[in-house]
Amino acid sequence: MRHVRALMxxxxxxxxxxxxxxxxxLGEVRARAADAGDPVExxxxxxxxxxxxxxxxxxxxxxxxxxxxxxxARSQNLDDKLQAGRYVLSPTMSMSEIxxxxxxxxxxxxxxxxxxxLRLEEIGAAIEAAGLVSADDFVAAARDGDTYRDAYxxxxxxxxxxxxxxxxxxxxxxxxxxxxxxxxxRTMLDRFAEQYAEIERDVRVPDVSVHQIVTMASIVQRExxxxxxxxxxxxxxxxxxxxxxxxNFQGGQLGADPTVQYxxxxxxxxxxxxxxxxxxDELAIDSPYNTRRYPGLPPGPIATPGLDALRAAAQPDESxxxxxxxxxxxRDGTHNxxxxxxxxxxxxxxxxxxx
Numbered sequence: 001m002r003h004v005r006a007l008m009x010x011x012x013x014x015x016x017x018x019x020x021x022x023x024x025x026l027g028e029v030r031a032r033a034a035d036a037g038d039p040v041e042x043x044x045x046x047x048x049x050x051x052x053x054x055x056x057x058x059x060x061x062x063x064x065x066x067x068x069x070x071x072x073a074r075s076q077n078l079d080d081k082l083q084a085g086r087y088v089l090s091p092t093m094s095m096s097e098i099x100x101x102x103x104x105x106x107x108x109x110x111x112x113x114x115x116x117x118l119r120l121e122e123i124g125a126a127i128e129a130a131g132l133v134s135a136d137d138f139v140a141a142a143r144d145g146d147t148y149r150d151a152y153x154x155x156x157x158x159x160x161x162x163x164x165x166x167x168x169x170x171x172x173x174x175x176x177x178x179x180x181x182x183x184x185x186r187t188m189l190d191r192f193a194e195q196y197a198e199i200e201r202d203v204r205v206p207d208v209s210v211h212q213i214v215t216m217a218s219i220v221q222r223e224x225x226x227x228x229x230x231x232x233x234x235x236x237x238x239x240x241x242x243x244x245x246x247x248n249f250q251g252g253q254l255g256a257d258p259t260v261q262y263x264x265x266x267x268x269x270x271x272x273x274x275x276x277x278x279x280x281d282e283l284a285i286d287s288p289y290n291t292r293r294y295p296g297l298p299p300g301p302i303a304t305p306g307l308d309a310l311r312a313a314a315q316p317d318e319s320x321x322x323x324x325x326x327x328x329x330x331r332d333g334t335h336n337x338x339x340x341x342x343x344x345x346x347x348x349x350x351x352x353x354x355x
Contacts (some may be wrong), residue, residue, distance in 0.1 A: 166301020
């Protein structure tokens with residue numbers, strides 16, 4: 001009889017322990033990590049394990065017990081149902097609510113493609129059109145180059161007070177719908193740093209800074225119609241800056257129309273930042289960006305260059321003796337390149353004759 005009573009008491013104690021454990025378990029599942037707090041952007045990487053997700057949820061202050069989260073997910077066969085993607089979670093959500101959210105409440109990224117050769121205002125317009133921050137907010141952030149200089153080594157040669165024109169790499173990006181202008185700018189700077197790393201060890205132009213390379217690349221980007229000619233066009237401009245050629249180019253003028261277009265800004269009549277036809281008066285505009293008036297490179301980039309233009313600026317065709325180029329009558333974006341003024345004038349007459 002005593003054995004029976006002891007057995008029943010043992011069973012009762014076990015049941016009590018199980019009941020208490022279940023109560024604690026259920027309470028923890030329903031509990032919130034905090035009673036208040038700002039939403040947190042949380043990204044689940046493709047193929048990430050439940051344990052890793054749980055650990056990061058804890059580090060973000062979204063759950064209290066990562067082991068319990070992992071146990072719960074596995075007990076419900078959810079290991080392969082927590083979807084990769086971007087989520088907006090809150091510390092006021094319970095563990096079970098977070099687990100449900102990670103199965104079905106992904107925040108779809110906003111996709112935006114930014115092509116080569118755009119200036120800051122055009123990038124801002126594309127970002128606003130995609131439904132992200134306003135063009136004004138983006139441009140305001142991108143014009144404040146000083147804010148980002150210390151965080152990016154490649155901006156060390158950026159002049160004080162300069163904008164990030166030319167340094168925001170053109171590419172296809174995916175941003176969270178609530179991404180700030182600062183986040184967008186830093187993402188594009190990260191991409192620039194990543195791409196520039198491909199060429200920085202093989203810069204063939206002596207005694208130039210990153211800022212000068214990016215400036216030249218932006219001009220090449222706007223001048224070249226086909227990638228194959230970029231190293232030749234780059235060589236033409238670098239050749240014009242050589243001391244021995246300075247007498248033929250007003251002391252080293254580049255004579256690049258895109259820099260004049262940049263100086264002129266937006267043309268309301270044509271509805272573009274890049275006028276195709278420039279008048280004599282416009283070509284004489286008094287601006288440090290007017291390379292038909294002032295020698296040397298302009299103060300900074302005029303647009304955002306792609307990797308091919310950056311590579312061409314850093315690695316011009318060293319075998320090219322050219323000082324001039326003129327659009328060819330083939331009308332396929334190619335140019336005729338000339339080493340002498342006489343040759344240039346002949347190509348120019350050919351171009352005018354085929355108009």
